[in-house]
Amino acid sequence: MRVIPVGDPQDPLLRDYRDLTDIALRRVLEPEGGLYIAESAKVIARALAAGHRPRSVLVQGKWLADVEPLLADDTPVFVVAPEVAEALTGYAVHRGALAAMHRPPLPSVADIVADARLVVVLEDMVDHTNVGAIFRAAAGLGADAVLVTPRCADPLYRRSVRVSMGTVFQVPWTRLPDWGQARDILHAADLHIAALALADGAVPLDEFAAAAHERVAVVFGAEGDGLTSRALEAADSIVTIPMAGGVDSLNVAAASAVALWALRR
Numbered sequence: 001m002r003v004i005p006v007g008d009p010q011d012p013l014l015r016d017y018r019d020l021t022d023i024a025l026r027r028v029l030e031p032e033g034g035l036y037i038a039e040s041a042k043v044i045a046r047a048l049a050a051g052h053r054p055r056s057v058l059v060q061g062k063w064l065a066d067v068e069p070l071l072a073d074d075t076p077v078f079v080v081a082p083e084v085a086e087a088l089t090g091y092a093v094h095r096g097a098l099a100a101m102h103r104p105p106l107p108s109v110a111d112i113v114a115d116a117r118l119v120v121v122l123e124d125m126v127d128h129t130n131v132g133a134i135f136r137a138a139a140g141l142g143a144d145a146v147l148v149t150p151r152c153a154d155p156l157y158r159r160s161v162r163v164s165m166g167t168v169f170q171v172p173w174t175r176l177p178d179w180g181q182a183r184d185i186l187h188a189a190d191l192h193i194a195a196l197a198l199a200d201g202a203v204p205l206d207e208f209a210a211a212a213h214e215r216v217a218v219v220f221g222a223e224g225d226g227l228t229s230r231a232l233e234a235a236d237s238i239v240t241i242p243m244a245g246g247v248d249s250l251n252v253a254a255a256s257a258v259a260l261w262a263l264r265r
């Protein structure tokens with residue numbers, strides 16, 4: 001790796017890392033330039049293991065040794081003081097390292113689901129924390145793939161990656177087209193589409209799990225708004241988690257973990 005000390009947060013070398021506040025990044029769906037930011041040596045290591053390529057790394061001096069074994073000889077590593085890192089990114093970089101990673105091209109939906117038995121679909125989910133948490137549940141509870149709709153938040157946004165503990169690199173994922181095409185693609189792969197929603201006549205999750213469908217795509221909607229009418233119309237089954245104590249539903253990330261555990265193979 002090429003170690004380059006940088007003392008000025010306005011240095012053009014650091015343009016990929018400048019002003020990376022949550023508020024600023026939430027204004028765009030996909031970071032410009034085909035890049036995403038990986039934070040911490042652990043997450044960077046998982047991204048590299050998945051075949052992703054770093055454009056550069058930003059690190060504070062005391063954490064340089066953590067990233068050194070991970071990187072190729074030609075990777076530029078910008079070493080900065082803590083105050084420079086905070087001035088640059090807009091927050092205290094407690095995890096020591098950031099990497100500007102090149103985005104790999106997204107595979108086709110057909111390729112992603114070809115051999116999948118349990119697929120997670122995220123419809124129009126705008127909260128990056130929920131997206132990251134659901135990826136972590138998908139990885140830990142045996143989902144084979146995650147599909148996200150066109151208006152869903154970016155799984156490679158820095159907060160999504162961090163909350164997922166890097167499992168966004170572990171579970172294959174790609175973007176679905178709109179439901180008009182998406183339903184046909186999922187049915188062509190023999191996937192039973194199960195929409196998780198509150199609805200009259202919805203099948204309780206335990207009953208749906210007992211039916212043991214061979215291949216299932218479970219659809220989760222945005223916090224608050226839930227699934228759109230288009231998603232519900234595309235579904236083969238509408239499934240609900242029975243609740244007690246006067247509570248009508250769980251946070252969508254918690255609901256995803258419950259559903260995936262119930263449907264695990």
